Amino acid sequence: MLQDLSLNDVVMPKCYTRVVWIYNYKIDDLEKPLIEFLKQHCPTAFWQIIYDDKKPDYGQLKESISDSNKIFSRTEKSDISISHYINCSFQELDVFPYSHMPTDTSPLFFLHQVNVHDGTLLAFGIHHHFTDGYGFFTLIDQFSKWICHRDHSKVIPFNYDRSLLKPGTEIRYEHIEYTLTPFIFYIKEMPSMEVLVKRYTKQELFNKLKITSMNLSFNDVLVAWLTQVISRIRQIPSNETVTVGMASNGRNELGIGLNYFGNCNFFVCFQFKMIDLLNKSVDELANQINAEKKQRMTKDYMTSGLTWLEQASSTVYHGFHAFLGKDLAFTNWSSFPLYQIDFGQGTPRRVALPPGEWDGLILILPTETNEVELYIGLKQDHADELRKQFE
Incomplete structure (x- = not known):
């Protein structure tokens, strides 16, 4: 079969x-x-x-x-x-x-x-x-x-039933989350990288960043803040654009049921002008994320994206180039029941990722409290600068 x-x-x-x-x-x-x-x-x-x-x-x-x-x-x-x-x-x-x-x-x-x-x-x-x-x-x-x-x-x-992820009848949007052009970087040797691990509660981070908008999620603010601070550390020229890919579960929007087993994970892309990352507040940037994700996390947009994939003439790549590039990618697992998984005598004392090095990827994990745990992978010099800002 x-x-x-x-x-x-x-x-x-x-x-x-x-x-x-x-x-x-x-x-x-x-x-x-x-x-x-x-x-x-x-x-x-x-x-x-x-x-x-x-x-x-x-x-x-x-x-x-x-x-x-x-x-x-x-x-x-x-x-x-x-x-x-x-x-x-x-x-x-x-x-x-x-x-x-x-x-x-x-x-x-x-x-x-x-x-x-x-x-x-x-x-x-x-x-x-x-x-x-x-x-x-x-x-x-x-x-x-x-x-x-x-x-x-x-x-x-x-x-x-993987046929539940049905393409639409036409491509209705510009799908910046996909590209047919591979990202090629030219380096003589792989630079050193480091993953910083940091914890925050929602209230702690909102107070730190003076967030006043009432409709913003913790994820909106985390993505806006880290995109801004990392892009500044990378010293991206003010006339360039930073693309951010954020993984999002589309089961509810597509109406296929939460028991669907397969990939119903869609990367929502946001594009920020570097001049805005230099001059706007995190509150303003987070509102942009909040508005754009609502436009893209819809059944119409996702079925249009599946149509784009169906009609692709060559290998498809994601439209953001996080690794050793200027873009970022986010994966948020903080709503998953990682700390509720009990094998008979209680929940785990710790849940963690495997050791590794990467650049431009941020993973957000839950903790045993109301904090989230951030795994932020960057080139070593950028990680050193970000650590200073944390301290």
Whole structure:
């Protein structure tokens, strides 16, 4: 059996989404329960994705003849206390069995269980062409609830029908979130980069930035503020434009149901004139984001975007060039139940990203409190300057 990926699956970055959950209690070995759960509720996790080089932006899910052993792995570290992983830098959390780039032979979904002296680390990952962050975290949340109750009837069934993401009849908008032109940068060697981790509450940041508009979300202000401060640090010329890509879940707008499993993740793009980033307040910039996202996060706009993808004559790229460029990309997971995932004796003490270096990407995670946790990846000199501003 073959199943075509949706247009929106294959234009997402070809990478793993990887996150580690850290618990201060021991969790029984999860290999058999995980395999049982996946076979019942997400059987395509055992499949593979195949691509056709002759067809741009195309892929298929195909039943795999390989065994399922790659989905689960384990490590024993009985001489280490869980307190080490609760308190260490995220750059020390090198517990993942696969790097950020999946291969033709690596699994679509995996769990690596690390058993330490007095706790457990669960390192999950999923191929981004398989599903988006919403699908990923919903799958893990469902698995944790099933572990506690072992009742298949209480697991909400996923909808795997990728044909639900239907293109419209015509292209009705200028879709700046897509381009057919690859971004090429010329460097002799990769520069050093650093990821800064910073926490804020909504009220703390709004007070700091003197936000007075009542209709702005925490995300509006975070995107406006970091776009402004990072663009200034990068010293982008005042006559240029900065493009910002922001990942957004389109399930509600498209009316396909929150149980849709696949990529219903659309990148909304904002364009800022650098002269405005130099002269306008964060309040004004956040209002621009708030207004433009309402125009683009509609069923009409998204189906027009799918039509644009369907009619593309060559490989599609995202219209923002964040990595070693002048643009930025944001992914906000702060509304997902990362800190509610309980494997029987309580919620996690910490949820973190894998170690890594990147430039121009900001990830926003929830915390165990009302703060959000920002992971801000920049070139080293820009990261050093941003750290000074934080301090």
